[in-house]
Amino acid sequence: MSEFLEILFDPLFRMPFVTGLALAIALSLTGAWLRMRNEWLVALGLSQAAAAGGMGAVALGLPVLAGAFGVTGLAMGVLLLLPRVSNSNYGLLILAGWAGTLLLGHNTDQGTVISETLLRGDLYYTRAAHAGAALLLAMAVVGPMPWLSRRLLTERFFPDYYTGNRIPAWPHRTLFAVVVVACTVLGTDAMGVFPAFALFFFPSWAGFVIVDGWARSLAVTVVIALVGYLGSFVAAIAFDQPFGPCLVAALALLSSLRFLTALRRRTGQATRDAAPAAG
Amino acid sequence: MDEKELLRLETVTAGYARPVIRDVSFAVARGQVLGLGGPNGAGKSTLLRAITGCARVFAGQIVRAEGLTVAHHWQRPELPPELPLLGREMLPLLGAEPGRAHPMVAPLMDRPLNRLSGGQFQLLQAAACLAGAADLVLLDEPTNNLDGRALDALSDMLSGLDPARAVIVVSHEKEFLERHCTGLVEVAAG
Incomplete structure (x- = not known):
């Protein structure tokens, strides 16, 4: 036990821990906005694009992050220019990103190892720069949240509100795109494609069902992400398991709360429906 | 433009890739509820979208009062399958006060959208537009999916409209338009 605690509080794990904590907040909240817009699948497409961009950068001898940002930004730009975006566009992005990552990895020196790391994730190798960037990102998501939420919700329900009122929508x-x-x-760089996508996908999937109300569901979404993250971080160290799959498993397990909530609601409704008949 | 006028369309031809509706002219003044009638496919919804800048104006012009604010209730608004937003969180998006919602709409304030029926969601959206802060409200087939009580509530909201505001209603229900509108414009098939 003492050995486990020693490892858990080892200074080597502090930066990865802070990085993951900040990303859990930022990704889960952004995932909630994407789900509200019915665009959550884009997160997987862009994560795959980031991995392919990172591998492209390795092949060209450039920093991984430069390539990841370049390709993901380009993919987002193309999506924004399309008059109508559907799941087919996201599907194309997912498959092209996956194939690009593995092909570039296969044909680049040390590429197979790097491409696997990008797909599977390796949080424990993150450094101070990662932690700093993740903290800045979390602040950039949480800070403007009330303003951004209101604007995105208005656009969701009243699509021509901004054009109709001559209010610029570009800010x-x-x-949101950035x-x-x-x-x-x-x-993707810190955790890998699928663990990152799990943080986008699972917390709001459960949070939107467990409680009523937009503000409360956002709070529950973040709590699920944090609980899942903390549990998987500790479990991965305690049982000497890879962090990424542990995170996905923990979040999937927590998401089962949505089914329990739905079942409780249905049971409650059935009881209420039966009450007048009994009376 | 007349001081009371909020919007004027002068021989407007509008559409998307190509014109859908041609040579429409009318004006809407404060306090007015203007009905837009006509057969399906005549381009009534396109005209509303041209007013909000979502459809292209090919010819003619749309003149707006300075600083005009608009709320647009779309035809067949999509009910999100899993969104926990409450009625009281939706109304303020257009500047409406949930505490002053119509008695028929008030019970929807504490219900999430994902547990509303299509008709309830439709009524809630119309209520958000009508009780909101916009000078001009555009209602596109607001009677769709509404039962008798919800129709009465919609009628109440239209009757109680602030005289400083105006409404353009698109509907295929002629009786509803004749009952509530101070003016009617019949749009011919394109």
């Missing part, structure tokens, strides 16, 4: 659209790109790139 919130640009900020946040999504930064979350996917930093999440």
